[in-house]
Amino acid sequence: MPELPEVETVRQGLAKWVTGRTIDTAEVLHPRAIRRHVPGDSHFVSVLAGRTVLDIARRGKYLWLPLDSGDAIIGHLGMSGQLLMQPAEVPDEKHLRIRFTFTDGGPQLRFVDQRTFGGLSVSEGGAELPGEISHIARDPMDPLFDDEAFVARLRGRHTEIKRAILDQTLISGVGNIYADEALWRARLHGARPTDQLTRPAVKRLLGHVRDVLGEAIVAGGTSFDELYVNVNGDSGYFDRSLNAYGREGEPCSRCGAPIRREHFMNRSSFSCPRCQPRPRHA
Numbered sequence: 084m085p086e087l088p089e090v091e092t093v094r095q096g097l098a099k100w101v102t103g104r105t106i107d108t109a110e111v112l113h114p115r116a117i118r119r120h121v122p123g124d125s126h127f128v129s130v131l132a133g134r135t136v137l138d139i140a141r142r143g144k145y146l147w148l149p150l151d152s153g154d155a156i157i158g159h160l161g162m163s164g165q166l167l168m169q170p171a172e173v174p175d176e177k178h179l180r181i182r183f184t185f186t187d188g189g190p191q192l193r194f195v196d197q198r199t200f201g202g203l204s205v206s207e208g209g210a211e212l213p214g215e216i217s218h219i220a221r222d223p224m225d226p227l228f229d230d231e232a233f234v235a236r237l238r239g240r241h242t243e244i245k246r247a248i249l250d251q252t253l254i255s256g257v258g259n260i261y262a263d264e265a266l267w268r269a270r271l272h273g274a275r276p277t278d279q280l281t282r283p284a285v286k287r288l289l290g291h292v293r294d295v296l297g298e299a300i301v302a303g304g305t306s307f308d309e310l311y312v313n314v315n316g317d318s319g320y321f322d323r324s325l326n327a328y329g330r331e332g333e334p335c336s337r338c339g340a341p342i343r344r345e346h347f348m349n350r351s352s353f354s355c356p357r358c359q360p361r362p363r364h365a
Contacts, residue, residue, distance in 0.1 A: 085160045087222055087256030088299035089311050089319065090144050093166055096314030097192075098139040100168045101148070105135045105186045116180035116194060119157075119215075120204035130154065130205055131183075142212070143219045143255025149210035157213050158194070160311075161201025167193045168314045222256035223293050224300075234285045237277050244280065245273030245352065248292065257292060260305055260328045263353050265292040267327035272359040273352050298324065327353040 085093075109131040111117055111124040120127050135151040146166075148156040158166065167176070168190040175182075181194040181203055194203060206213035221228045233254060237247050245266060248257050257265075266273055268291040271284070280288075299305060304319030312318055322329075326336050330353060331344040340357040 085164075085304070085311055086144060086258035086261055087224070087296055088261070088302075088321065089304035090141055090146060090160065090256070091224070091300050092304045092313050092319065093160070094139050094141045094146055096168070097146070097148070097166060100190060100314060101136050101192060102138055103136065104189070105133065106131050107184045107186045108132060108182075110182040110184075111180075112182065113180040113196075113199065115199045116196060116202050117204060119202055127203075127205060131156070137210070142216050143222050143251055144258070145216045145219065147206070147209065147213050147216070153208055153210050155206045155209040155213050156203055157206050157209070157215060158203050159201050161196060161198065163198040163311075164194065164196040164201030165312055165316075166314055167195055167312075167316060169193050219251050220253055220255045222296075223254060223289060224256070224296055228254075230286065230289060233289065234282055237285055238280060238282065240277045242277055243273060244271060244275045244277050244288070245347065247277050248288075249348075254292075256296065259347075259350055259352075260325070261292070261295050261299065263328040264295045264326060267354060267359065268295065270358050272354055272361050273347065274364075275362050276364070327355065329353065 109128045111127060114124060117124055117127050137149045137151055140147050140149065144159065146158040150156065170190055176193065176195045178195050178197045179193055180196050180199065183192040206215055236253060240247055245262050248254055248262050262273070265288060269288040271288060299321040302319055302321035302324065303313060303317065304311060305321040327342055330342040332341050334340065335342055335355040335358060338355065338357045340355055342353055343356050345352045
C-alpha cells in the first residue's frame with residue numbers, strides 16, 4: 084500500500100504536469116474505479132468537463148485536485164493504483180481505468196489500477212478540503228501539524244505504539260514500512276505501551292518519523308514491484324535504505340543481530356531483537 088512518500092511523489096509530479104490545465108474529457112473504463120462516486124459515471128464525466136485544475140493537494144495518503152468550480156477530484160491509489168502522464172499516441176495500459184484529456188492537447192492523465200482497490204471520485208464543494216477525508220489527521224510533514232497535541236493524545240491512549248502511529252485519525256500518512264523504520268531508529272519495539280512512554284521519547288520518535296518520510300520522499304518512495312511508480316512510470320529507490328522492513332534474518336546495520344519478523348495485524352513487523360527488545364507485558 085503506498086504510504087505518504089509515494090503519494091507525495093505522485094502529488095509533486097501531478098503538480099508539474101496538471102496544475103492550470105483544463106479537462107476536456109473524462110472517460111471511465113471500469114465502474115469500480117469510481118465506486119465511491121455515488122452519482123455514477125455519467126455524472127462524473129459531465130461534472131468534470133471544462134473544469135480547470137487549480138492545484139494538487141494531499142492529506143495523508145489521499146490526493147485531491149481542487150477545481151475552478153469549487154469541487155475537487157479525490158484520489159486514493161489503493162494497493163496498485165497509478166496516476167500516469169502519457170502522450171495520446173501511447174497505447175492504453177492493460178489495466179487503464181480512467182482517462183483524462185485536456186483542452187491543450189497535451190499529455191493525458193491516466194488512472195491505472197491492476198487490483199482496482201483504489202479509485203477517484205468528485206467531492207462537491209470540496210476544493211479547500213473534501214469532507215470525505217476531513218476526519219484524517221494532518222501528517223507530520225504538514226507545517227500545521229501540532230507536535231504537542233500529538234504527544235499528548237498519543238500518551239493518553241492505552242495501546243501499542245505501532246498501532247498508534249498507524250492510526251490515520253491520530254497521525255496520517257504513516258504505514259507499515261515507515262513505522263518499522265522509524266521505530267528501528269528510535270530503538271522502540273512496536274508493542275511498547277503508549278501510556279508508558281515519556282514525552283521526550285514520543286518527541287524523539289516523531290522526529291525519526293519525519294526523518295524517514297523526508298528521506299523517502301527525496302528517494303521517490305519505496306518500490307518493491309512494478310505496481311508503485313511515479314507519474315513518469317519510474318520506481319522509487321528508498322528500499323535500498325531500509326534498515327528493518329523486509330530484512331528478516333539479515334544483520335542489523337547497528338548491532339549485527341539478525342532482524343526478526345513478527346505477525347502484526349495480518350501483516351508483518353520487522354525489528355532488531357537486541358536494539359528493540361520486546362516489552363515483558365507483550
